Amino acid sequence: MSYYKVKDLENYFKMYxxxxxxxxxxxxxxxxxxxxxxxxxxxxxxxxxxxxxxxWFLNAKVNITKNCIDRHLAKRGDKTAIIFEPNNPSEAAQHxxxxxxxVRVSKMANVLRDLGIKxxxxxxxxxxxxxxxxxxxxxxxxxxxxxxxxxxxFSAGALxxxxxxxxxxxxxxxxxxxxxDKTINLKSIVDEALEKCPSVEKVLxxxxxxxxxxxxxxxxxxxxPLLDAAMDNNxxxxxxxxxxxxxxxxxxxxxxxxxxxxxxxGYMVYTAYTFKNVFNYEENDVYWCTADIGWITGHSYILxxxxxxxxxxxxxxxxxxYPDFSRFWEVIEKHQVNQFYTAPTAIRALAKESIxxxxxxxxxxxxxxxSVGEPINEEAWHWYNxxxxxxxCPLVDTWWQTETGGIMxxxxxxxxxxxxxxxxxxxxxxxxxxxxxxxxxIEGNQVTGSLCIKFPWPSIARTIWGDHQRYIDxxxxxxxxxxxxxxxxxxxxxxxxxxxxxxxxxxxxxxxxLGTAPIEDAINEHPAVAESAIVGFPHDIKGNxxxxxxxxxxxxxxxxxxxxxxxxxxxxxxxxxxxAKLDKIQFVNGLPKTRSxxxxxxILRKIAEGDFSNFGDTSTLLNPEIVxxxxxxxx
Ligand code: WT7
Numbered sequence: 001m002s003y004y005k006v007k008d009l010e011n012y013f014k015m016y017x018x019x020x021x022x023x024x025x026x027x028x029x030x031x032x033x034x035x036x037x038x039x040x041x042x043x044x045x046x047x048x049x050x051x052x053x054x055x056w057f058l059n060a061k062v063n064i065t066k067n068c069i070d071r072h073l074a075k076r077g078d079k080t081a082i083i084f085e086p087n088n089p090s091e092a093a094q095h096x097x098x099x100x101x102x103v104r105v106s107k108m109a110n111v112l113r114d115l116g117i118k119x120x121x122x123x124x125x126x127x128x129x130x131x132x133x134x135x136x137x138x139x140x141x142x143x144x145x146x147x148x149x150x151x152x153x154f155s156a157g158a159l160x161x162x163x164x165x166x167x168x169x170x171x172x173x174x175x176x177x178x179x180x181d182k183t184i185n186l187k188s189i190v191d192e193a194l195e196k197c198p199s200v201e202k203v204l205x206x207x208x209x210x211x212x213x214x215x216x217x218x219x220x221x222x223x224x225p226l227l228d229a230a231m232d233n234n235x236x237x238x239x240x241x242x243x244x245x246x247x248x249x250x251x252x253x254x255x256x257x258x259x260x261x262x263x264x265x266g267y268m269v270y271t272a273y274t275f276k277n278v279f280n281y282e283e284n285d286v287y288w289c290t291a292d293i294g295w296i297t298g299h300s301y302i303l304x305x306x307x308x309x310x311x312x313x314x315x316x317x318x319x320x321x322y323p324d325f326s327r328f329w330e331v332i333e334k335h336q337v338n339q340f341y342t343a344p345t346a347i348r349a350l351a352k353e354s355i356x357x358x359x360x361x362x363x364x365x366x367x368x369x370x371s372v373g374e375p376i377n378e379e380a381w382h383w384y385n386x387x388x389x390x391x392x393c394p395l396v397d398t399w400w401q402t403e404t405g406g407i408m409x410x411x412x413x414x415x416x417x418x419x420x421x422x423x424x425x426x427x428x429x430x431x432x433x434x435x436x437x438x439x440x441x442i443e444g445n446q447v448t449g450s451l452c453i454k455f456p457w458p459s460i461a462r463t464i465w466g467d468h469q470r471y472i473d474x475x476x477x478x479x480x481x482x483x484x485x486x487x488x489x490x491x492x493x494x495x496x497x498x499x500x501x502x503x504x505x506x507x508x509x510x511x512x513x514l515g516t517a518p519i520e521d522a523i524n525e526h527p528a529v530a531e532s533a534i535v536g537f538p539h540d541i542k543g544n545x546x547x548x549x550x551x552x553x554x555x556x557x558x559x560x561x562x563x564x565x566x567x568x569x570x571x572x573x574x575x576x577x578x579x580a581k582l583d584k585i586q587f588v589n590g591l592p593k594t595r596s597x598x599x600x601x602x603i604l605r606k607i608a609e610g611d612f613s614n615f616g617d618t619s620t621l622l623n624p625e626i627v628x629x630x631x632x633x634x635x
């Protein structure tokens with residue numbers, strides 16, 4: 001694979017300029033050299049930023065699974081495609097070769113076809129992190145069915161809303177799921193959701209926990225007997241470049257979840273290109289991303305990106321704290337992982353525990369470590385860089401979104417010098433801009449603004465399922481002619497980007513715009529603090545004042561909370577400025593978080609305002625019980 005491999009920083013700038021000057025040539029060559037096509041494109045792309053119309057590789061014909069599996073068989077048939085690391089470390093890991101993956105995906109594809117699933121049908125996949133999840137996703141793509149993976153931690157209500165929104169014809173699930181020391185009965189959650197989902201005709205059930213589940217006659221089918229009987233080869237469906245590949249739901253700041261639609265060729269080209277370059281993947285490396293396949297990170301960088309590159313990718317069923325806090329490090333050692341990709345929230349949780357958990361392991365196989373999902377604060381960055389990366393592995397802080405399909409801004413390992421908390425430079429082909437309130441592009445460096453992308457890229461989402469107008473309104477109205485990310489960013493003196501957080505998290509105090517992230521960074525530097533979140537609340541004179549929720553480490557030394565409050569404010573005063581000092585500080589045991597690790601600031605804002613009337617939908621929270629605890633602490 002070539003992908004215009006960047007050689008050094010000078011070469012990066014050259015290539016970047018080329019990608020801006022001649023985007024058609026740039027993408028044409030990447031698409032041409034790295035994939036197998038049934039038919040080439042007539043035109044590289046066509047777009048209209050006002051109407052949010054994007055077409056890439058027009059009229060090309062392709063199947064993404066031919067590129068993920070079939071074309072590797074001649075050279076890499078026996079190479080491990082997937083390493084499955086089960087929840088319980090005493091259960092043996094599984095190594096699935098590309099040959100075996102071909103057979104298992106073919107069988108599943110044949111089963112789906114036999115059950116009446118056709119090109120364009122929507123199939124909801126609600127499975128734990130087991131190989132069947134990867135196989136179900138790829139089998140859908142094989143026959144041209146549109147997969148809609150729903151994270152298996154979501155409740156029946158959330159599942160039902162997602163199935164109904166896209167009229168799924170089938171649900172693929174399992175009897176149960178293991179997660180840490182818990183066993184979850186997934187099938188019963190599906191049963192509950194389906195009470196209100198008339199579109200679903202069949203439920204295909206794979207076995208994981210072997211407990212008794214109820215099977216509805218005529219609707220529910222065990223997968224294994226059908227898989228055993230199915231033919232072990234399958235002719236892939238010929239897909240148009242712009243045929244939808246999948247729908248993935250992302251929660252909006254308001255309203256029902258948005259079903260982001262990604263199409264075939266552009267997504268394929270972009271995830272393969274970014275995987276290769278951002279992780280510096282080399283043949284025989286073992287790559288591990290700890291996300292769940294239920295999120296875009298898992299779609300793009302557990303499955304598609306790695307498999308398109310013929311990589312070995314780890315699927316981990318468990319959690320970082322089971323059986324103890326050394327699990328991540330143990331798995332890295334066990335499978336000799338070379339690239340490790342995780343989220344700041346996991347890093348912060350592990351950094352809170354004894355350093356012995358990580359220091360027990362040499363972790364010398366690691367070459368590149370990555371971060372994704374939220375701004376990584378300075379303390380977590382250093383902990384990750386020093387204790388996991390051994391100060392020797394480049395830490396790639398990758399900024400992107402469900403909507404972008406793939407990584408947009410990130411250092412390139414061994415090429416872009418890393419800088420704590422900075423996602424650094426856009427990948428070649430990506431044109432970020434910062435915008436001011438008057439909708440003008442802010443030129444120059446050392447500036448902050450709203451982060452937009454001013455030119456399309458291959459894997460930009462094409463629409464919101466069933467609601468194109470909402471797609472236009474959400475992303476293309478605020479700054480006409482540009483894609484608005486919803487994030488704020490800072491561009492430093494050399495042009496590096498630092499994502500400062502959602503623009504809606506900005507709090508204006510006495511006319512000063514304050515981003516939550518730098519203030520939280522300052523608070524988190526206090527030795528007694530594990531994590532913090534700040535929100536604004538109405539103030540007579542300042543307009544808004546700041547309210548901080550602070551989680552303390554388990555430490556007996558800081559019993560005097562008033563002193564602690566003073567010290568925290570002194571730190572903020574020193575690092576951000578006296579304007580950013582907190583009016584109120586509440587010590588809490590946890591923060592309300594979504595399952596992807598994002599703090600639900602909406603709830604914290606209401607508590608800070610003293611408005612306990614209606615917290616809205618808390619069903620997607622990982623820890624709903626914390627809300628009452630915080631509320632009571634307040635009163
Ligand atoms: C939002 C997108 C991208 C896959 C996982 C999340 C935030 C993501 C970073 C980063 C700072 C980041 C942004 C973005 N975000 N990565 N490296 N630094 N912020 O996907 O759920 O669609 O969320 O996550 O705010 O807009 P998502």
